[in-house]
Amino acid sequence: MIAAGISVSDDDEIDYSIKPEFYDSDLDDKDELWVARKRKGPRTDAVLSCPACFTTLCLECQRHDIYLTQYRAMFVTNCVITAKMVFPQGSKKRRKYRKAREPVEAEEASSTSVEAVRQVCCSVCSTEVGVIDKDEVYHFYDVLPSES
Template sequence: MEEGDRKESPTNSQQTVSDDDEIDYTTKPEFYDPDLDDKDEQWVQKKRQQRGSDAVLSCPACFTTLCLQCQRHEKYLTQYRAVFTVNCKINDDKVLAEDTSRSRKRNRGGAGRSDGREAPSADNQTFKQVCCSVCSTEVGVIDEDEVYHFFNVLPSES
């Protein structure tokens, strides 16, 4: 390391450390609102229309709120369903199909199309991919009845 590359350090370290005696506590901070938590609580209750929720769902990548009112799946405890969401976008390009017929589940080999896609039938239910509108992380799917099914989310107490 050459002498010119060395960073200069302050000669008086007292100048770089703030002292509590210099802070004026008589003025309120510009960005502090002691009632903000109560205001946020009222806003959420208004959005929910006084109905309960099993959790508040957030994106696992950027922590953006995705849903304020949802219902937990009875069997799969990490999955949720909801009708009203925020900050979600539906990817119409990626459509998934689920075959719900009993005969198809028993005969896993057979009657599918050779290109890997399922032939549409009365027993198939289609889903569209749902992503976070902020970071585009896949967080779930939406069905034909416009019910969101979340499986890749962070739940928090509601």
């Protein structure tokens, strides 16, 4: 708004004596209670979020002992299990299909059963965030952890 060549800020027109319509001073406390009810009390190593859209994927998880950027969980939210089967990296099953330069390794691969896992994606943006194994344990490796 311009009055007689003088610029007037919109802040001058706001009446601060009226409580804002969408403000709730107790919202943080309400959110904390909601998370506590969802978790049912146990302590978690992190709250996991999608790296692309920041959607919450898991409220209870356990950090991997060796690979500190990986987590495992039983209960998740906003995750979709795809039909795509993925073989664990470094598995003998994968080496079986290479050219037969090492026939001993190919024999070992056929005798060792390596089970494939299914891919897990964020239900909001479809970003791959981990895998789920045959025991229905989620293994997250591409997530954003935050302290709980």
